[in-house]
Amino acid sequence: MTTSTSTMEVKAQNLISDKAPRRTFLGRFQRWEWILVGLILAVILLNSQLSSHFLNARNLSRTSSDFMEIGLMMLPMVFIIITGNIDLSVASNMGMSASFMGLLHNMGVNIWLAALAGLTLGTLGGALNGYLVSRVRLPALVVTLGTFAFFRGIAYGFLGDQAARGYPAAFTYLGQGRVAGTLIPFSVVLFLVMALIFGLVLHRTTFGRQLFSIGNNENASVFSGVPVARIKMIIFTLSGFMAALAGLVLAARFGSTRPDIGTGLELAVITAVVLGGVSINGGTGTMAGAVLSLLLIGLMRFGMGLLNLQGQVQGVAIGLLLILSILLPNIAGNLSRGGRKIRWRSVVAVVFFLAIFALFFAFFFWSRAPVIASV
């Protein structure tokens, strides 16, 4: 017993010494959320200069609904990442649920019954993840990597090379409709209501506090009577439900379902969460940060789209932003503390590698020029 407490004490001390410097730095700029707000304002300012179509209410309203599926999946992902877990299967689960609904719709089942069945299947899928993580005690990364393939495979099994289409207008309203008399898409309202609920649960309830405590120290949480297994079961099941809901919204927005619907969105979801200041190691983060980062990503992608950049090339900017959001505070934190002496060796190494990268890009542009010219 004594040994276990002493190791826990050591762990706790490590925790404090690990996290303290980052907080002091952020304290200077107030909080991460304010940095996000600043970035959002900068993006708006820059884009409105670059394109006259940016500050157009109709455009903004249309583009905002493009990000609501990511947003809906992001909300439970915040919970999961705060507990130090991860769910890679959300986009596959979304495909499975939407395809199940599409299959039933093709068979002539009432669309709302089909949607309910899709939601149920997605929730069950989430529960499977939860069971394997909390009861069988497998790492979440491994479990959801398996279900990532499994769920997507079921989606293909359901629909094969077929697509489901011809959804009634009452259903497509979910993804395409606007709130009567305004330009606000219904899916945005749905997302905001959900975000409010998830935010309140995270920051105002015991359940929310317990999520943070699991992320900070799972063993200590178990010993303090936090029902860790049950909570993990709940959040993974919730993630399945929200993924299914996002699947319905996406199917409604497209007006059709193909089994590859939403492929690759899991990484977009995780990017939004992490950029929102939620630590990938668990224990810290806010719902407001995640919502702001979704807004930032949406505005950036919209602006780059107006500048005719391909979706994949936009990924370069999002990827850089993701890395810089962690890298810059770390470097600035190191410099501002000044505790770590700058070693010449590392400076030389950094300069050396920067030179290599410069060479790489020289080669990059040199080797592509003749081929691009010939196309």
Added chain:
Amino acid sequence: MTVANPPATRSAFKSLLWSLARFREAGLIVFILILVALVTLRNPAFLTADNFQDILLNISILVIAALAQTMVIITHGIDLSISSMIGLVAMMVAFVVKQNPEMSVVLAVLLGLALGAVLGSFNAMIITFGRVPPIIATLGTLSIYRGLVFYYSQGTWINSFELPEAFKSLSKGTPLGLPNMVIVAIVVAIIVHYFLNYTRTGREIYAVGSNPDAAQFVGIRKDRIIFLVYVLSGVLAGLAAVLWASRFESAQTNTAIGFELQTVAASVVGGVSISGGVGTVPGVLLGALLLGIIQNALTIVRISPFWQLAAQGLLILIAVVTDRWILNRTERARNR
């Protein structure tokens, strides 16, 4: 993993079980044998030399990439960008080869390795100097490198007729009896096995993964080791990229999309612990072999191609759950 001798009171069966399970690979071998037996019963065409050569050809690239992933995971990291590195290097090498059809194939391979090394060291820089968690850093470069593929080629593909014969036969030629690609994969596996088990740096990789603090206290330069594994991951991705372009006789903007998760799956099914410090080359080979056999068997027993991905996912889940179950069982038996 080694433990004190088992007590003499243990029943013969339990001691057999225990000694078997000490090698996590054993469970995998049993699983593979059962699978092979079942599939052969359904369709004897499965158990032929030709078919097995097919399987080996199909998993060669996966083996190379999965071994890279394994070294990274052993240090308690992960390299999600491996698929985008393969895509980018394949595209760049294909562009160069297309422009210089007379270029020697060896030079093309070396170019691939070098480009991979640069991309890998970019990951390594961010992770070691920038202190960005590996999963974030490589998630970022996953989309950065993929974006560069699109920017580089402006969406165009390199097709089979644009590549010289010598380059295309690099992967498929059989001067030594087996396809070159399989031989390359075997050689890489042997080198990595030797490196991880019989060199000082290799052992340090395990040390860093199982206890980073302790590793630092005994004088291991943790950052150097971590830097190294990401560079190695890039180098092997570069090798895989050249083989990929040669085997499929093309470079496309979506080359190897989603492949990163397959490499993690092969490692994890092969008994590499996601929390670091544990994993062997034979295990990963078996993991990749299992994935290859599953894919091949599903076609052979005529499961609808649309259900194959589902079956693959399910079998991966079963493999991990069984592995955990055996581990729990033997641990309980050991503690008794």
